[in-house]
Amino acid sequence: PVLVHTHASWCPVCKRQEALLSELGNEKLLDGITLVRVDFDKDTDFLSAYKAGRSVIILFQDGKEVRRLNSETNKDRIRDGVKLPGA
Numbered sequence: 001p002v003l004v005h006t007h008a009s010w011c012p013v014c015k016r017q018e019a020l021l022s023e024l025g026n027e028k029l030l031d032g033i034t035l036v037r038v039d040f041d042k043d044t045d046f047l048s049a050y051k052a053g054r055s056v057i058i059l060f061q062d063g064k065e066v067r068r069l070n071s072e073t074n075k076d077r078i079r080d081g082v083k084l085p086g087a
Contacts, residue, residue: 008040
């Protein structure tokens with residue numbers, strides 16, 4: 001499983017999401033999941049391919065998108081969104 005976070009250094013929502021993902025990682029929720037940060041200002045091929053903007057969190061499992069969170073900053077909703085299906 002891979003968790004992708006589209007991030008811009010100047011984006012306050014992205015910064016909040018990054019802090020929350022770090023907290024969730026400390027809770028061991030992300031164990032076994034590869035976390036990838038996509039730079040909104042540089043990684044335009046990924047953004048185009050997955051129709052993603054900034055402050056988007058996408059969970060992939062077995063190469064397929066299984067969940068997407070747009071501009072979410074609620075820790076509980078992010079926690080639910082990054083859980084693997086069936087976990």
